[in-house]
Amino acid sequence: MNHTASKIIADSIISKIPELTYYYPPSQTSPPFLTNPLVQAGIPTILYETYMYESASVTSDLVNKLISTVDSYNFGSSTNSSGTISLNSIIDAASRVKAYVDINGVLPNYVTIGTTQYSMSSFLYLLSKAIVNINKGLTSGISPITVASPSNPSGAKVAGTINKANYTDIALRVSNYIAANVQAPNYASSTLGNIQFQSLVYELSKVLNYLNANGVMPNTLTINTSNPSTLNGGSSSSGNDSSSGGNSSTNSSLAIYLKATKKL
Template sequence: MAQVSAANIEIICNDTGGNITKNYYIRQYTPQHTITRETIAAARNGTPMVVFGKDTGKRVMIIAGVHGNELPPQLAALKLIDYLADKKINGTIYIVPFLIPSSTARSSRYWNDQNPNSIANYKGTPTNRVLELAKERSIKALGDFHSTQPGGTPGEDAVFCSKAPTYESYRIACYISKNSHSRLVAYGKAGLEYPGALEDVCNLAGIPSVTCEVLSPHGMAAPASIDRSFKQMLLFLKYSNVLPDTILTISQAVKSANLIKGYYESHKGLPEDVTINSYDYSMGQVLCLFCKVVVKISSGYASRISMGNVNSAIVSSGSYNPGKIYKSEYLRVAGRILAFIEIYNRAPNYASTSLGRIPFQRLIYMYSKILNFYGFYGRLPGYVTI
């Protein structure tokens, strides 16, 4: 059934095609590149699915346009297709940017007069086709992206999931919720509240799945709502670790250390994230980065640092007696922090030192001071005062 184009686009349903450029907002906000143009052209023949990766490794799926009148996620999916076009993927990402192009073309919520998100349990429907495909391709996580109108349900940025039978859905939803300020809506068992919803039928089939919503009036889109949906999609992919690691230089790390040191000293706390090379890093990633850089510099092998996903500490806790930490000790502590991150994929709440337990936030400040010194003098300090 699959027809493959140069950009690796498959048509997954044949009776859903439409000319989505008839939709003003799609015309207005589509990134104008070859791959997005090919995707939109393919939509005339049915539902296009763009495949990134070689159909191997960890496989995840992003769906938008279950409701044709919810435009921000469909435009965000096009933006994501554009964003991933030149990237190397750790695994395979399947993106369906508009499930029902004929509905998107006329900004309609319905397919054959039915709500497509309540009939995923019926054979032959577009949402059921996605379920079948997700099973065939052994999808390990599925994100279904919607928008919700003011006063609607939920009427705000949100992530929906059910804890049973596939608990991993809840973990994905928590991660996206925490990192995007989307309200977490977690149900007990899938299929009770919303039988026939794509997310529910996937969860029931053992495929971890979430529904993400951004606030936007139906039949409209704006750059801000498209960006918020895009961010939810990136978080979904980051959780699954399918995005390639980013590479940073020592001098980029030192620059961010100077920024964070200054911020900490004037605000007595840390920013939520820091932008390095137009990419946002969480404070968990920042601690990991600083520890890696300090260890690299001390080994005399100052090269580039690869950064994957690292969650922040659960809480920043612990107390210690202010004083000096000597170089041999702060290097040992950095090694222990990195070992912890390796196992738990998050930063520790504190690190035990000769001064006591130094909390997560102070650890970031401590290593930012060390790198700030390195930036000035070109060597690591003999000790740091904390």
């Protein structure tokens, strides 16, 4: 299966072994009997295939290099030596933010990636930049920046569906704005109307949550800024914290959604 999150790991591993390549043949016969059962059983697996006429000595040398590289690869790490955050960690965080909003009706104050808590404004930068990079086929990590809250979040009541080109364009404009101003935008314009800051975080989190579940980004994104009705400033029994740019909350019973998930 052509799974983006898996390819990110594969690209990182083979970058240390120039002789190897990531290969995804258009026609395949083995997945139903090998790859799919392993995935369905939840068994983390790296498959290594050789050329039919490859010499035993070459195969042995490459296998040993692969084993050594995999043994030293930190699958649970959120950041690398350069201080960037891996795309897989951002994808995982997006799924947790979406789950929190679905249950709580408002944004959390922060999301934890590794051992660091990121405000929703700082996370919006990581989120939008990740979508832009993944759309370009880039798998490198993203350098985090400290982002100020939006000055006055506002937007229209938006309901409708936009295509991939539309939401990746929104992500590009948002990431560029934040990089230039070191502050989250109050809203982002779209073909459906202006999308308020809180809904931006939620809707772009939905994109990466879909990727997390399906291995690819969605072809379309359905937006309804009135659902949940409390997201963009409506009342919520969980509270309100203006430090995150509008309605946000960190309900202690839901804090589990904000902690980093360990993945192999």
